[in-house]
Amino acid sequence: MAKKGVPLSEMATSDTHGEDSPYFVGWKVYDENPYDAASNPSGVIQMGLAENQVSFDLLEDYLEQHPQEFGWGCGVSSFRENALFQDYHGLKTFTRAVALFMEQIRGGRTQFDPQHIVLTAGATAANELLTFILADPGDGLLIPTPYYPGFDRDLRWRTGVNIIPVHCNSSNGFQITLRALEDACAGAESMKVRVKGLLLTNPSNPLGTAITRPVLEEILDFVAHKGIHLISDEIYSGSVFSSDEFVSMTEIVESGGHQERERVHIVYSLSKDLGLPGYRVGTIYSYNNEVVTTARRMSSFTLVSSQTQKMLASLLSDKEFTENYLRTNRERLKKRYEFVVEGLSNAGIRCLQGNAGLFCWMNLGELLEEPTVEGELSLWNSMLHEAKLNVSPGSSCHCLEAGWFRVCFANMSQQTLEVALMRMKDFTEKMKAKQMISSL
Amino acid sequence: MVKGAESCVPLSEVATSNTHGEDSPYFAGWKAYDEDPYDAASNPAGVIQMGLAENQVSFDLLEKYLDQHPGASGWGCGISGFRENALFQDYHGLQTFRQEMATFMEQIREGRAKFDPERIVLTAGATAANELLTFILADPGDCLLIPTPYYPGFDRDLRWRTGVRIIPVHCSSSNGFQVTLQALEDAYVKAEGMKIRVRGLLLTNPSNPLGTAIARHVLEEVLDFVTQKDIHLISDEIYSGSVFSSDEFVSVAEIVEARGYEDCDRVHIVYSLSKDLGLPGFRVGAIYSYNDRVVTAARRMSSFTLVSSQTQRMLASMLADRGFTENYLKTNRERLKNRRDFITEGLKNAGIECLPGNAGLFCWMNLAPLLEEPTREGELRLWSLIVHEAKLNISPGSSCHCSEAGWFRVCFANMSQQTLEVALRRIKDFMKNMKAKQEK
Numbered sequence: 071m072a073k074k075g076v077p078l079s080e081m082a083t084s085d086t087h088g089e090d091s092p093y094f095v096g097w098k099v100y101d102e103n104p105y106d107a108a109s110n111p112s113g114v115i116q117m118g119l120a121e122n123q124v125s126f127d128l129l130e131d132y133l134e135q136h137p138q139e140f141g142w143g144c145g146v147s148s149f150r151e152n153a154l155f156q157d158y159h160g161l162k163t164f165t166r167a168v169a170l171f172m173e174q175i176r177g178g179r180t181q182f183d184p185q186h187i188v189l190t191a192g193a194t195a196a197n198e199l200l201t202f203i204l205a206d207p208g209d210g211l212l213i214p215t216p217y218y219p220g221f222d223r224d225l226r227w228r229t230g231v232n233i234i235p236v237h238c239n240s241s242n243g244f245q246i247t248l249r250a251l252e253d254a255c256a257g258a259e260s261m262k263v264r265v266k267g268l269l270l271t272n273p274s275n276p277l278g279t280a281i282t283r284p285v286l287e288e289i290l291d292f293v294a295h296k297g298i299h300l301i302s303d304e305i306y307s308g309s310v311f312s313s314d315e316f317v318s319m320t321e322i323v324e325s326g327g328h329q330e331r332e333r334v335h336i337v338y339s340l341s342k343d344l345g346l347p348g349y350r351v352g353t354i355y356s357y358n359n360e361v362v363t364t365a366r367r368m369s370s371f372t373l374v375s376s377q378t379q380k381m382l383a384s385l386l387s388d389k390e391f392t393e394n395y396l397r398t399n400r401e402r403l404k405k406r407y408e409f410v411v412e413g414l415s416n417a418g419i420r421c422l423q424g425n426a427g428l429f430c431w432m433n434l435g436e437l438l439e440e441p442t443v444e445g446e447l448s449l450w451n452s453m454l455h456e457a458k459l460n461v462s463p464g465s466s467c468h469c470l471e472a473g474w475f476r477v478c479f480a481n482m483s484q485q486t487l488e489v490a491l492m493r494m495k496d497f498t499e500k501m502k503a504k505q506m507i508s509s510l
Numbered sequence: 511m512v513k514g515a516e517s518c519v520p521l522s523e524v525a526t527s528n529t530h531g532e533d534s535p536y537f538a539g540w541k542a543y544d545e546d547p548y549d550a551a552s553n554p555a556g557v558i559q560m561g562l563a564e565n566q567v568s569f570d571l572l573e574k575y576l577d578q579h580p581g582a583s584g585w586g587c588g589i590s591g592f593r594e595n596a597l598f599q600d601y602h603g604l605q606t607f608r609q610e611m612a613t614f615m616e617q618i619r620e621g622r623a624k625f626d627p628e629r630i631v632l633t634a635g636a637t638a639a640n641e642l643l644t645f646i647l648a649d650p651g652d653c654l655l656i657p658t659p660y661y662p663g664f665d666r667d668l669r670w671r672t673g674v675r676i677i678p679v680h681c682s683s684s685n686g687f688q689v690t691l692q693a694l695e696d697a698y699v700k701a702e703g704m705k706i707r708v709r710g711l712l713l714t715n716p717s718n719p720l721g722t723a724i725a726r727h728v729l730e731e732v733l734d735f736v737t738q739k740d741i742h743l744i745s746d747e748i749y750s751g752s753v754f755s756s757d758e759f760v761s762v763a764e765i766v767e768a769r770g771y772e773d774c775d776r777v778h779i780v781y782s783l784s785k786d787l788g789l790p791g792f793r794v795g796a797i798y799s800y801n802d803r804v805v806t807a808a809r810r811m812s813s814f815t816l817v818s819s820q821t822q823r824m825l826a827s828m829l830a831d832r833g834f835t836e837n838y839l840k841t842n843r844e845r846l847k848n849r850r851d852f853i854t855e856g857l858k859n860a861g862i863e864c865l866p867g868n869a870g871l872f873c874w875m876n877l878a879p880l881l882e883e884p885t886r887e888g889e890l891r892l893w894s895l896i897v898h899e900a901k902l903n904i905s906p907g908s909s910c911h912c913s914e915a916g917w918f919r920v921c922f923a924n925m926s927q928q929t930l931e932v933a934l935r936r937i938k939d940f941m942k943n944m945k946a947k948q949e950k
Binding site for chain 1: 519524572593666775790810816818
């Protein structure tokens with residue numbers, strides 16, 4: 071192999087891929103020493119991965135009862151047509167099924183027109199696509215903190231767009247305030263960055279909370295007033311523990327015959343609610359025809375496998391199945407959440423009160439040597455290497471207050487969760503003992 | 511479609527530019543077909559689609575395989591692999607699938623080149639692979655050199671979101687449209703004159719739209735040229751399994767190996783299962799790079815365009831069956847050759863010359879004698895007549911940036927034998943009419 075390289079692009083050589091952050095470092099440590107109850111009981115438990123594994127049995131039951139959905143059934147006549155299908159409008163049966171599923175999640179409170187659905191290979195692609203479409207290089211997207219660490223790469227790397235954080239804090243449960251939005255805009259202006267949109271995650275990752283109606287209304291008024299776009303990433307919408315506690319931005323838009331629908335775009339995916347991240351099914355839903363058309367064309371770079379579309383169209387069209395799935399999944403997530411919060415409480419750890427998602431937002435502020443990013447990362451590092459727990463430090467989510475951590479609870483068995491909570495308890499006890507000794 | 515107010519929220523430059531290319535004849539012809547598609551029984555006077563380079567001649571082989579291996583496409587006996595597969599979103603791709611892709615690529619080249627599975631990066635289609643490489647190898651404002659005539663989709667795929675430009679390397683019929691050193695130098699000098707930095711050369715081998723495999727000595731010359739200029743070489747070998755005689759295909763991989771892998775970190779190969787295997791709907795593309803940094807960057811970037819794990823798993827099974835793949839490749843080549851011979855004969859009977867070809871799913875035919883004037887306008891007028899009177903959608907050479915007017919690409923593998931016969935009859939009749947008109 072030649073040693074000196076032919077130059078690559080700026081993009082290829084920048085570190086905006088974000089893989090040098092703790093978020094990924096923790097993953098690597100886990101990969102190198104993964105917990106297994108039988109073969110590696112002292113390995114690292116992965117609590118930094120927001121996956122939903124609590125309801126797989128429901129999917130497996132369905133597949134067993136409907137084996138033909140997975141192959142090309144009796145006679146492979148439909149194989150050919152499916153294998154050839156690469157139309158970026160997506161399989162009609164599938165887009166219709168996705169629209170129905172999204173309506174079900176919202177209890178029928180809003181309607182989704184399948185013709186406004188654009189499919190992408192995952193929400194990762196959907197968010198990037200919208201960024202390419204709504205903003206030019208150098209522009210800014212407002213994002214409330216704390217936010218999903220992946221956004222730093224997904225929204226900025228290839229697009230050249232900036233993220234302007236909208237700082238939220240624990241004084242009001244990290245809710246977004248008008249003041250915070252205005253401050254962020256003023257900051258952007260002073261840096262001569264043109265703000266093109268606001269991206270919300272609702273329910274929030276990493277907070278695990280559904281955004282309330284008054285806040286959503288305030289936000290819609292704010293974006294209208296500023297003349298910018300609004301992206302509402304509702305990837306966890308099916309994971310709100312009580313379905314009536316979720317208010318979708320679509321409900322705000324549709325109630326009161328909102329004139330502002332042209333600026334609203336929803337992102338969804340089957341990776342979290344249905345636990346199918348490997349299948350790469352994401353979607354953009356926009357009220358804006360121009361955005362739909364452009365997104366559709368751009369989705370050529372990130373189409374969903376027709377095989378996958380076909381299989382899931384059947385599954386998602388089965389209303390009985392989806393009703394039961396959504397209901398059962400919510401119940402199980404709620405139980406898991408309560409179990410974790412209880413366990414953490416026993417360890418003397420408080421969590422933000424949450425009602426959604428696959429994780430909780432816990433506060434270890436008291437255990438920090440110093441209330442800084444360094445102090446937080448030092449504690450995170452101890453947890454990773456001593457307690458062998460990979461959790462996500464708040465600083466990787468751009469949280470301004472040190473000491474908060476995101477803990478995922480749906481990507482493991484109940485037994486593993488119990489082990490993790492025991493380790494957490496031991497760890498905090500040790501840390502508190504150390505603190506006491508050092509203060510003597 | 512929901513009718514809303516005229517969008518007054520601005521979109522990005524990328525979104526509002528027309529680099530998506532859908533206003534070109536290439537797409538206009540598709541629309542004409544979509545609106546009035548030929549069907550032997552229900553619409554015998556409809557438009558026959560000859561502008562779509564799909565391979566439908568060997569589907570029966572795939573169908574037979576699926577019939578005999580029902581477990582391959584579903585989760586067979588027991589759902590045990592379902593969960594793990596549904597969760598698998600690792601951008602390294604399924605190990606077994608990468609392994610099989612590498613082996614398949616070796617089989618196509620009959621062992622004349624080796625492929626290391628660790629150098630394969632999977633993407634949702636070659637469309638994504640080519641764009642990804644462009645993002646990695648070039649900065650906005652830079653250019654790639656591409657020999658003409660070339661696949662019309664490149665204008666969008668390589669330029670739209672990347673901001674990279676294409677400088678054509680003009681080839682002419684005087685030597686069968688082969689790439690010459692002079693043409694390469696001319697293009698390079700032109701770019702320099704425009705103060706545009708050349709970052710790479712993109713070849714399609716075998717060529718689309720020419721239907722010819724590039725000769726070894728030309729590949730050697732090309733590799734010397736890119737080495738001398740210290741630029742990258744992308745070899746899109748998407749039609750490599752569609753060369754009628756397997757020993758007539760020379761891959762750049764063979765040249766690299768013959769040179770002892772010297773200075774090969776500038777060489778990158780693109781492949782896909784969309785053409786050889788006729789599976790465009792499944793979105794399976796691959797980048798093979800000899801450059802470690804490119805592999806790493808491409809892998810990370812593939813997060814935006816991953817292949818469905820369900821699809822990877824199914825195809826890993828299928829490709830692992832050597833008996834099946836050997837037979838498939840051999841049979842597919844024979845059938846494509848037969849089709850090619852059939853259409854060339856038919857066109858000859860109609861008084862039309864084609865460029866001698868030995869690969870691909872199309873031929874490159876010359877209708878220059880029919881042009882009123884030897885210009886792009888003349889060609890497009892003729893093309894319009896062919897679409898609207900003969901009801902044949904073929905691709906005009908100008909949409910492939912051919913510098914000589916009157917050449918057209920005609921696809922022959924995306925229809926039944928019967929439909930091809932109908933198409934040839936129509937061409938014959940059309941030629942008769944045109945000649946009669948000319949005589950008057």
